[in-house]
Amino acid sequence: MEKDITQVLQYNRELQANLQKKIAAVEAAIARNINLQNKLRRLKKSQVSTETKTRDFGPPFFVDIDGNTPPKNDDIHLRDRPKKFKPIKWIQQEKESLTQGVYDQNLRRECIKAMQSGQLLDTVLEKDSQYFLMNVEGLNWCELSKQYVQNKTPEECIIQWTTHEHPSINKSEWTAAETRKLRQIASRHNNRNWQRIAMELNTNRTAADCFKQWNKQTSGPRKWTKEEDEILARAVDLYGEKNWQQIAGCLENRSGQQCLHRWTKTMNPAIRRGRWKTEEDEALKNAVNMYGVGNWVKIQKFVLGRTDVQCRERWMNVLSPTVKKDPWTEEEDKELKRLVGLIGVGKWSKISAEMNGRTDNQCWRRYKVLMKQDDEGESIMNTPSSENEGEKNMNR
Structure with a gap:
């Protein structure tokens, strides 16, 4: 009997312990x-x-639960029409x-x-x-x-x-392989239906991104024609030198930025050409001292009739105190040839950075002289007279 009671109590304790776990x-x-x-x-x-949220007791007076208002009539449309659209x-x-x-x-x-x-x-x-x-x-x-x-x-x-x-959306840089595939797909669709092109590309690009990349790859810089220059001049005379979007509307496939650049760098009749005067050099020096090298847009405003590109070229190639104007030495000629062979012809900015005090223009001009001298030397060595002289020396 005592054994049964002890066993029942043990079961009861186990049940209580499990119950406590369930309660927890x-x-x-x-x-x-x-x-x-x-x-x-x-x-x-x-x-x-x-x-x-409470709102002011003013127009619009009627707003539904989604914040929508009644459609506007013609008078309201005319009153609310913005003078200029400026995307924010x-x-x-x-x-x-x-x-x-x-x-x-x-x-x-x-x-x-x-x-x-x-x-x-x-x-x-x-x-x-x-x-x-x-x-x-x-x-x-x-x-x-x-x-x-x-x-x-x-x-x-x-x-x-x-x-x-x-x-x-894929926001990473376009790879060369991805761009090639894009051009192939676009060609199959005659460069239309960009939604379909983006789906076939299958790199999580949007249709707009595909079109931008294709346009960037296929539309290179286009030279200005004489007719375009004439239209640009008449448009500037009509709209002034600030309304570049309206001016671009007078030309086909030209942006306002392109028109601005063409006019301010090339077409403006106020641009001075030819040799620099002493007064212009002094004005350029003073402006560089004021704004520092590199701020050419601000600097050119103090040199009337000269563009920012002209000011930069004049300073970098002539007026800068770092420009070396001494005759080229034999060591410099050897170093120039070595750098051209290492970096490549046409990379004059990189080459001039390695030539102490020589500008890219100086390096280019000096290399042309050296190549001409080498060509003349080879032609002299290959003339019949030089060959005869060589035979006479051998006989002696």
Whole structure:
């Protein structure tokens, strides 16, 4: 009898121990559930705070729950028409806010799905953060723009996310092999249908990125024709030297930047050509002392009629105190030939950097002289008279 009572007590103790373990597990689950509920409340609170946000009692007077207003009539369209359209770039803070908005919306939706299906929220929170950035289906872009990027429209948010910020977009540098493949695919499609071309390329590039890369590879610099120069001169006379986009509209396939560069560097009749005067050299020296070497755009304003390129060439090749003007020595000639053989013909900037005090222009001109001397020396050695003299010397 005593043995049975002892055995029953032992069983009772084991059951109590197991029960305590179960109670501890339940209490831990309750604590975890409370923590998750608090997170959900904070997410819901951030959503409600924007929806119940008070607004000023002024126009527009009628706004629906998504922030949409009634369509404007013709008078309002005319009044609100902007005089000039100036696109505003996305700043880094706005991009980060947009990313946070997409993340929060996808996280909230996944948590609601888990609760409705009876799953633990731990399974949602354990997922990688990238998971909540991939989905774009069903996102409330109106809410997202109001809550996270208030100075951007829902349409702007959609375009920015799907064409620039989505994590699946390949933002790395284009490789040579990828560019070759792009040109082959584009050629098969007659350089059209860039959405299809991007899909066949299969490197996670957008259609816009593919078109930009193709255009960059196929459109090299095009020389200005005499007719284009004449049109440019008339357009500048008509619109002035500031409205370069309007001027570019007068020419076919020329940008405002190209027109500006062509006019200021070449076409402007105020540009002085020919020899530099003493007064110009003095003005250039004073401007360099004021702004330092390299600020040629500012410097050229103090040398009337000279471009920034002319000022740079004059200083670097003539006026700079580091320029060596002494006759070339035999050692310098040997070093110049050695560097040309090592670096290559035409790389005069790199070669001049190794020649103490000699400019790229000096190196180029000196190399032409040396090559001419070598050619003349070879021609003299190969003349019949020189061959006869050599035979006479041998006979002696």
